[in-house]
Structure formats: C-alpha cells, structure tokens
Amino acid sequence: MGAFLRRRLLAVVPLVLLTTSLVFSLILLLPGDPAVALVGLENVTEERLAAIRARMGFDRPLYVQYGLWLGRAARGDLGTSLRTGQPVVEALRDRLPVTLGLAVAATAFGLLLGFPLAVVAAAKRGGFIGSCASGVAAFGVAVPNFWLGSMLVLALALHMRWLPATGYASPLEAPWDALRHAILPTLTLGASAVAEITRQLRSALQDTLNTDYVRTARAKGIAERTVIWKHALRNALIPMITVSGLTISRLVGATVVVESIFALPGLGRLNLESVLNRDFPMLQGAVLVMVLLVIAVNLVSDVIYGWVDPRIRLS
C-alpha cells in the first residue's frame, strides 16, 4: 500500500506543474488587456498603463511571469486582485468552503437518494417501480440545473415561502439559517448527482446480478433480499468510489451556474467574475484551487479504490 501511495503522489507533481503552466498561459491569451480593463477605455493614458503593467509584472516575458508566480504560489502568496486589491489567498479562503460544502452536500444527497433508487431499479427491472426509478434518473440527467433551480425557487421559496430564495449563511455562525439556505442549492445541484449515481449503480448491480456467484447464491436458496444487499451490492459498490469522485469534480464545475442563481459567494462565481473583469491574479488563483481540488479528489478516490480492491494496487 505504501508503494502505491508514493507512486500516486509522485504522479501529482508533474500534473500540477503541467496544468498550472497551461492555465497561466491560456489566461494570458484571453483577449483584452487587463491593464485597460482596470483603468477603463476612455481614460487610458500610457503613463497609467505603464505603471500598472510594471506593478503587475505584465511587461516581462511569459516564462518569467510564470516562474515568479509559481515561486510565490509555492510560498502561499498568490498576489492581490487587480480590481479590489484583496489578497487572492484571502478570497479563496472565504469562498472555497461555500463551493466545497455545496459540492459535497450535493454528492451526499446524490448518494442518499441514488442508492435506494438504483437498487430498486436493478431489482425490479422491467416492473412499474423499476421503470419509475429509471425515469427519475433519466429526468435528473436531462433537466438543466438553471431551470430546475428557478422552478424550485418559484415553488418552495416564492409560493410556499418555506425556504429563502437566495443567499448564503455560514454554518459556523448560524447553523439553522445555513441549513435553510443550503437546501435549494443542494437539491438543484444534486439532481444530476442522483441521476448519475442511480444509473451507474444500477448497471453495476445488474451486471453483478448476472454473475455466476450470484446465481450460485440464489441456487442455494438464499432470500433475494440477502442476495442483493449482502452479496451483489458489495461488489457493485466498488465502481461507485470512482463515480462519487468524478461527481464531486463535475459538481465543482457546475457550481458556476448554481452560485449565480442563488447568489452564493463561492468559487464558481469568483471564476466567472474574474474572467469578465480580466482579474488575472484572482483567476489564476481560483483556477489553481479548482485544479488542485479535482486532483485531490481523484487521488483520494484512487487510494480508497486501491485499499478496497487489492487488484488495483498490486497491478
């Protein structure tokens, strides 16, 4: 297990270097001069532009800029926002919990609901209940989350007045308020997770139910319930580790939309606003965190996979 972990961790280093250098140069390729975006077109003077470029280091060659950025980033300094002057690290520290909390909650919701749905869909295949479960999954995949979000707000916030329509509350400062604020965004973001998990687990379970050892178990006269829950599900669950990891990664990306609908101060919106404002240091920081997050989630799910399934770590 130790060798496996070391191998996986070592592979992360070139991955991080490659993605960050790619992100760095792609951002600089964005059309629109960040210095001009900062000053406003009409009042651009060469003096002001030169001052800003020198302060930001935009006048240096790309590889020098990247090297300096990487060096500072390694020491935990990601610079300051071009627009507001806020340290990037501070902004990320404030916003990461919002996005991460949302993505984890949505995945948890997906597992909680997707799990029984998948079992029902696989066990009652062809029957009415099984078809219903499959239908729910298809709906979750097909429905765009901006539409679902709007409908949920309309029904549960504006019409029934059960939940707040927008906003965020910190779970540390106001747990009850935070819970109420979290429900609609979690449902919106989690719908696709439910669908994803249901579909994946259902087909894994169906495959397992067709294997020889399950047939043997049934032939021994074991109750169907025990066959499914005790024998089949265990093996079907292994792919779910990867699926959950992928789901979290995907949902982190999808927060851009959900955070806008519910006015949540998270990473997704920070990304979007930084692109529109050409706030390069902020954008680089935000993308870096998202990249690291995805890499970390993948690493963790790989490690768990290897721990659960010896075939992986020994191959």
Add this chain to the structure above:
Amino acid sequence: MNRIGVLATSVLLAAACLGAGPALAQPKPGGIVRVALRTEVSTFDPHKGASGTDHMYLYPVFDTLVRFDDKLQPRPGLAESWETPDPKTLVLRLRKNVKFHDGTPFNAEAVRFNLLRAQDKTVSSVVSELTNIEAVEVMDLATVRLRLKRPDASLVLAFTDRAGMMVSPTAVQKLGDQFGRTPVGAGEYRLAKWTPGDSVRLERFQDYWEPGRPYLDGILIRIMPDGDTRVNALRSGQVDFIMEIPVQDFAGLKDERGIKTSAGPSLAYWRIYLNMSKHPLDKKAVREAINLAIDRGALVRTVMFGLTEVAVTPFPSVYWASNPALKPWPHDPARAKAKLAEAGLPNGFTFDMVLEPAPEHVRRAEAIQAQLGAVGIKVDLKPMELAKGVQGYFRGQEFMAANYRWTGRPDPDQSVRGMFHSAGFYNPGKYQIPRLEELMDQAKAVYKLEERRALYRQIEEVIQQEAVDVPLYVAPVLEAMSTNVEGYQPNLLGKPAFRGVWLRPGR
C-alpha cells in the same frame, strides 16, 4: 409625434393594501434598507476606479462638491455656491464644519489635495474630465479658486461625479493602495464591512454635517448578478430594493402586493455606433438610409415591452439640454432606398456590427438586421464578449459598426464631445464636422444654463441633419422596492443614490 408614451419618473404604487399611505409622511429615522445590485463595487477609491456601476456604492460614502437634481441640473453640495468672475476662473465656496469619517476637517486644502490627485495621470481614471484645470488655489479655508486653461462649463457637472467625490487626504496618505478597500469620505454613510462577492454593509455616519440626515441606520447591499435572482429576492422579502430588472419581469412586479415599481428614462440610450471613416458610412446619404430603415417604434414595443421611449437625440426628453423641437427619424423604407440610390448604392451594401452575446442584445440586433435587410443593407452580426468587442471597435477599429449603449454623462459636453468630436474617444473614425465642433466649443465656454441649453439644441439639430447618430431608444431605469421604502428619488443617470430614503416601520 410617434414618441412612445413618455414615462415620466412616476412611481407606481402597487395595489394599495396600506390604503396607499400618505405621500408626504414624516420621515422616520432608523432601520436598514437591503438592496440587491447586479455588480460588485470594483474599488471604493472614486478617483482610481473606472466602472460605471460603482456609483451606487460610492454616493453614500463620498459627498460630492456639487449635487444634481432630477433634471440633472447642478445643485449645491460640499460647495455651497460657485461663481465665474471671468470665463477662465471658477471659484468654489465651501461648506464649513464638515468632517470626513476619520475626523479630518473638510476644507479648501482637502479640495486642493483631491483635485490634484484626480489630475494625476498615474493614479486617476478621471483625468480627461479635469484637463482644463491649470491651477488650484486656496484663497482661504472655505474658498478655492480654479484657474482654467480655457473656459469649461462642463466642470460644474463633472463635480457631481467621480471627479467631485472628496476623499480624506489623511486617510489616502496613511492607507496608500489599501484606500480602495477601506475608504474614508465625508458622505452620509461609512463602510462597515465588505465581504467580497457577497455583500457590502454601510452604516450611518453620526457626524454627518446635514442635521437629521441620513434617516437610515445603514444600507446592506447584496450582490446578485442574475436578474431573476434579484427579482426573487425582492418577492420573497429578502431585500427591499432592486434595480436593473429584466424587462420581461417588470410588468409582473407592478401588480404584486407589497411592491412598488419605478420606471423612468435615463441619460443612457441604445444606438448604433458607426465608424464613419469606413466606406460607405462616410456618406451622409448612407447614414440617412440606415436611420430611415429602422423602425424604432417596433423595437420599443417588442424588444423593450413598451417600457421606454424612442431616442431622438443623445438626450432623453426630460433632460435640460434636450431639444423638444426635433422629431424622431420616421420609419420610411422607400426613402431609405432612394437615399441608397443617391449614394450610388442602389443594391445596398454590407457592414459588420459587434454586439454583446447575451440573448437580449442578440434579439435587438437581429430585429435591426431584418429592418435594414428590407432595404438591401446586409448586417453581419458579430456577437462577442464585451471587453473584446469594445477594445476591437474603439481601439482596434476592426469593425464598421457596434450596437452598444451610450452610458450617459452628467454634462452634455461629455456626451456630445465623446461621440461626435473628431478627438472624441467614442468616435473611432475621427470623423469631423467642423460646424459641430465650433458649437461644442462655444457651448463649453458659456456658463449660464439658458445659453448653454440654446447651443446644445443647435448641436442636436446638426447631429440629426448630418445623420452622425443612429439613436434607437432610451435605456429605461427599471427599479422596484418594497412599499416600506419611502423617499426614494430615481435619477437620470440610472444609478440609485439612497439620499433621503427612509423605511416605514412594520416590515
């Protein structure tokens, strides 16, 4: 007169459950008004920032030398009065006993510090508004004399904007670059907390110079980029005031219980920017043809749900400098075709036009494309992200036309000079009409509002005669608030200032 029903700045009270409430109720102090805005403040430094959407955050924190009224005419602010002993001298008489939030006294020295800072090319985004100031002289602590390089009547109204927002000199010196995050002004409110991406909390400045003001204990501004999200927040009672309401949602809000709406014109208008150095847009007959081919009434009815008026000149009808004698361009495809033939283009021509890629902008541009297509003018639409399109059109001169909004400026000189003077930034082709430039210089050199008005009316006539503008419709200011919000005055800049707002108890 097919000008679509002029919407005066009327506040429509929604179905009155409170018995419509007495309109002139006594303001009641206290309470916090919660506002949802589309954009976050870029920086609280009024001189450094450049975004036109910062003002809603800046007005409460920074008092201006001059204020404006509902027609955007200048009114006393931190300067109690001003005079021009000769056209190249502007004397400002300052209000006494005014303090900044940090206790620094506001006086002539502070004004001098501010104006010099706003003129500093290495820090300021408002340099262009103050280029004509040669020297700022402190006469005594309550009097400042500005020596001008040439007469400049637009200065007074420029002082209602960023250039007239007074920052505390001691705070600027102490905080340096951090001033934009921890601002110190002399306005009604001070910044209490800024949570980037989420909210800005302003609290009452206890030592504000105007007795009894402000009425509110504070203002909480929440940032909600999405229009439907803002509407939902108001409907569910999470906020008390929203602006930039999507046109399709406005009618629904009007009828809602507990909500009142406000619709009025702004100084901003939608137009087609033409790069008149590019052939054949350099021909007057071609520009006339474009203007005659467009059915502005149809645009207002369909794209804008009838919520605004057709644009005739660069100014809305209620603005003091607007020329009421001018009529909108008629929709006359036959004459448009004749004009094209006159220009030697009987079969029309093709031009490319940049625009923002969002659906509402594409809808408008496609309608224009169809209307121009009917007379043989083909438009090649280039939807692209705003920063890229703006830099490409104005700086790069890559496109023949652009379909953007003129955002409006407090002084008419700023608008007409920017768009129609050969040195104006928003005239990328540097197209020149000497008669127009003469009139602009004359209008800038007289200080009496009546005389200026007469000159701007002539300027608007020439603009229409020469067909250098393709005005479409006035950008409406669409706002909505809870019926508890009282004393709100919309303004022609479309940038809400919450001066005079108070809350009726019982939310």
